[in-house]
Amino acid sequence: MADSRVTEVRVRAERRALLNPPSFSTRTVPARIFVVVEVHRADGTVGEGFTPCNAEGSRVVVAAVDELLRDVVVGEDSWDVERLWAAMYQKVLLHGRVGSVMRALSAIDIALWDANARSVGLPLWKLLGGHAQTVPAYASGGYYFEGKDASGLADEMESYVQAGFRAVKMKVGRGDLRSEEARIAAVRERVGPDVLVMLDANNAWADVVTAQRMMAMFEKYDPYWIEEPFSPDDKRSHAALAARTSVPVATGEIEAGRWAHLELLGQGSAQILQTDA
Numbered sequence: 001m002a003d004s005r006v007t008e009v010r011v012r013a014e015r016r017a018l019l020n021p022p023s024f025s026t027r028t029v030p031a032r033i034f035v036v037v038e039v040h041r042a043d044g045t046v047g048e049g050f051t052p053c054n055a056e057g058s059r060v061v062v063a064a065v066d067e068l069l070r071d072v073v074v075g076e077d078s079w080d081v082e083r084l085w086a087a088m089y090q091k092v093l094l095h096g097r098v099g100s101v102m103r104a105l106s107a108i109d110i111a112l113w114d115a116n117a118r119s120v121g122l123p124l125w126k127l128l129g130g131h132a133q134t135v136p137a138y139a140s141g142g143y144y145f146e147g148k149d150a151s152g153l154a155d156e157m158e159s160y161v162q163a164g165f166r167a168v169k170m171k172v173g174r175g176d177l178r179s180e181e182a183r184i185a186a187v188r189e190r191v192g193p194d195v196l197v198m199l200d201a202n203n204a205w206a207d208v209v210t211a212q213r214m215m216a217m218f219e220k221y222d223p224y225w226i227e228e229p230f231s232p233d234d235k236r237s238h239a240a241l242a243a244r245t246s247v248p249v250a251t252g253e254i255e256a257g258r259w260a261h262l263e264l265l266g267q268g269s270a271q272i273l274q275t276d277a
């Protein structure tokens, strides 16, 4: 059997400036920044994991690997993934649980899984017991750009449908009620009734009343879900909105850990979880 001891954990940040920076409801994104972790094994296998850091601050994630997490993993058997996850989690309880340190932990976890899959010549989805050769996908876009109007947005969404997607996602929540409605109306009219249209608010709204008014206006365009309407920690408002709109509430992409996701479901804060590995 191949020697599966971890001999080294390397970490680096990669930054790619975006030539045409897009905007969400609440921020503009000048660059995409990822922290990349490599797990090296004694048999020469290298696994890779990564985590996005969509703000300056990737050095915090890198430091978490350097100062807190590497020592937990080096010298251990890469197949002990669950034990190593628990050991890392326990070590960083005061620093981690959510945010940069948890992201660092996750990148190492992914790199361990990747190394193990590579060492036996299998794609990870197969090692984990997956069986489907294809999965449904949606096209995620619909960002705000200077000078991009509702018809430009509809052009973009139509291009995804022409590329074969049966579901498309657009941003909402940057503008006022009327301008947002005009964007959604233009998209629905262009893609027709059978394409799923998802809405992503990226934590745009601060109160249930505002969100409820928006959703009451948007419902007639049959959105498939409303994503991250509020701050991720405001689970009560997610639950309140879910009770007041017929559109399913989706969230979870910047939530961390199985316990927080259980809470989301238990409180009725989300009907659709968008957990990010």
Ligand SMILES: [Mg+2]
Pocket: 200, 202, 227, 228, 253
């Ligand atoms: Mg999102």
